[in-house]
Amino acid sequence: MVSGKLVKRLTNDQLTNDQIIEKMSRPKHTEYKTPTHIDDYPTGPQYEAGFLPEKNAGWRTFKPVVNHDECIYCLRCYLLCPDGTIMKDNGKIKIDMDYCKGCGVCAHECPKDAIEMVKE
Amino acid sequence: MTKVLDIPKVNAKNMTEKEFFYGHKACAGCGGSIAVRLALKVLGERTYSALPAGCMSAVGFIYPQMAFNSNAIITTFPGSASMAAGIAAGAKALGQKDFKTVVFAGDGGTADIGFQALSGMIDRNDDVLYICYDNEAYMNTGIQKSGLTPYGTKTTTTPAGQNIPGTITHKKNLFEIIAAHDIAYAATASIGYPQDFINKVNKAKHVKGATFIHVYASCPTGWGTPTETSVEIAKDAVDAGLIFLAEYEDGEYKLNRNPKEFKSVEEYLKKQGRFKHMSDADIQCVIENRDKKWERMRKNWL
Known part of the structure; x- marks a missing residue:
C-alpha cells in the first residue's frame, strides 16, 4: 500500500501502469522466494494480506479491448468484474492485464458494446 | 436503529477504489467472487472476514498467496457464525x-452445515453481518446437492436419469x-x-446487531453456462421470478x-447445462411452485 503523500505528488499523466495500480491500492505481484531459513516462513499459516506471487494472465484465451470512443464511463464493468481488474483512470477505464482471466463479463454486460474480446 | 435516510449512499462512482479481494483463483466469471468483492468494497478496510470451507476460502487462501487485502480467516465449516461472533467480541x-x-x-455452509451456529448468532444478536452467496450446490467439492439446490438440478x-429428474426437493x-x-x-x-x-450491504453495515444477506451468485463451472453470461443468468433468475428480492426489517x-x-422460466432453465435434461412436466412443476410462492408473498408482504 502506498502513502497518501506519494499519490498527491504524481499527476495522472505521469503515471506508469505500475504506479496506477499502486495508486488504486491493488496488491502488486510479489516475487516468491523459496524459504531457505526457518525465519523466512510467515509467522501464521499465511503470508501478509495481498501477497500475490502468481499472476492469473495465463488463464486467458480472449482479452478485453476497450474502445474509449464508445465508452460512456457508466462503470458497469467496474462493478461486475469478478476479479476487480477494471480500474478508474482519469475518467477512463483501464484493465490490469496481469490478473484479468478473460471471462468476458465486462464485454457481455457493456450497454454500449464498447469492450471487445480479442483472441490473445 | 439508524434511519435509512441517514446512511450515505454508495455506488460505482463514489465507492472506494481499493480492492480487498484481488488476485484470487476463482474460476473465470465466478459470481461468488463478485459478491465478496463488492461487499468488501462497501464495508471498507476495517473489516474482519470469516470464511468457512467453501469456494471463496479455497480460492482466496492458496498458500503462499493471500488474495484478501483486509483481515480474513478460514473458520471451521459448521462454526463460521460463532467464530465471527468471537471476533466481534474480541475486537x-x-x-x-x-x-x-x-x-x-x-x-451449504449456511443452510446445511453452518446453520446451528448461524441460528445461535442471530439469537444472541451478535454484531455480525452474515452473507450467504448461494450458487445452489456444494461447488467447491465438485457439485453435490445442498439444501438450497432447486428442483430439477443435475448434481453428482x-x-x-429415467427415474428422477435430478434434485427432487425444492429450495429451502x-x-x-x-x-x-x-x-x-x-x-x-x-x-x-x-x-x-x-444498497443492502450498506444498510446492513449501519445496523448494530446480527444481519443476514442471501445473495444469489451464479457459478459457470457448476451450472454449465458460458463464463460471460454469469451476471445475465443471475438477472434472469430474478426476472423469471425464481429468485425474489426482499427485505425483512422491524418485523x-x-x-x-x-x-x-x-x-420465461423455460428460457432461463434451458440456458444452463444443469437443467438441460428437464422435461416439460418438470418445468411445469417449477412454474407451479413459483406461482404458489408469489401468490403468498404478494398477499402477505405488499
Whole structure:
C-alpha cells in the first residue's frame, strides 16, 4: 500500500501502469522466494494480506479491448468484474492485464458494446 | 436503529477504489467472487472476514498467496457464525469501534452445515453481518446437492436419469427461516442487480446487531453456462421470478421487486447445462411452485 503523500505528488499523466495500480491500492505481484531459513516462513499459516506471487494472465484465451470512443464511463464493468481488474483512470477505464482471466463479463454486460474480446 | 435516510449512499462512482479481494483463483466469471468483492468494497478496510470451507476460502487462501487485502480467516465449516461472533467480541474487548465483522459462506455452509451456529448468532444478536452467496450446490467439492439446490438440478449426488429428474426437493426457504428468528435486518439479493446488493450491504453495515444477506451468485463451472453470461443468468433468475428480492426489517417483510410479468422460466432453465435434461412436466412443476410462492408473498408482504 502506498502513502497518501506519494499519490498527491504524481499527476495522472505521469503515471506508469505500475504506479496506477499502486495508486488504486491493488496488491502488486510479489516475487516468491523459496524459504531457505526457518525465519523466512510467515509467522501464521499465511503470508501478509495481498501477497500475490502468481499472476492469473495465463488463464486467458480472449482479452478485453476497450474502445474509449464508445465508452460512456457508466462503470458497469467496474462493478461486475469478478476479479476487480477494471480500474478508474482519469475518467477512463483501464484493465490490469496481469490478473484479468478473460471471462468476458465486462464485454457481455457493456450497454454500449464498447469492450471487445480479442483472441490473445 | 439508524434511519435509512441517514446512511450515505454508495455506488460505482463514489465507492472506494481499493480492492480487498484481488488476485484470487476463482474460476473465470465466478459470481461468488463478485459478491465478496463488492461487499468488501462497501464495508471498507476495517473489516474482519470469516470464511468457512467453501469456494471463496479455497480460492482466496492458496498458500503462499493471500488474495484478501483486509483481515480474513478460514473458520471451521459448521462454526463460521460463532467464530465471527468471537471476533466481534474480541475486537470490542480491545476497544475497537469502527469495525464490521462479516461472514462469507456458501449455501451449504449456511443452510446445511453452518446453520446451528448461524441460528445461535442471530439469537444472541451478535454484531455480525452474515452473507450467504448461494450458487445452489456444494461447488467447491465438485457439485453435490445442498439444501438450497432447486428442483430439477443435475448434481453428482442427484444425477438425472429415467427415474428422477435430478434434485427432487425444492429450495429451502432460507430467507423466511432467518426472518423467523426476528432478526434486525435480513435481505435477499442477486449479483444480477448489483446496485440493489450494494444498497443492502450498506444498510446492513449501519445496523448494530446480527444481519443476514442471501445473495444469489451464479457459478459457470457448476451450472454449465458460458463464463460471460454469469451476471445475465443471475438477472434472469430474478426476472423469471425464481429468485425474489426482499427485505425483512422491524418485523415487516418488504418485496423490493414485484414484476407484473415474469420472463420465461423455460428460457432461463434451458440456458444452463444443469437443467438441460428437464422435461416439460418438470418445468411445469417449477412454474407451479413459483406461482404458489408469489401468490403468498404478494398477499402477505405488499
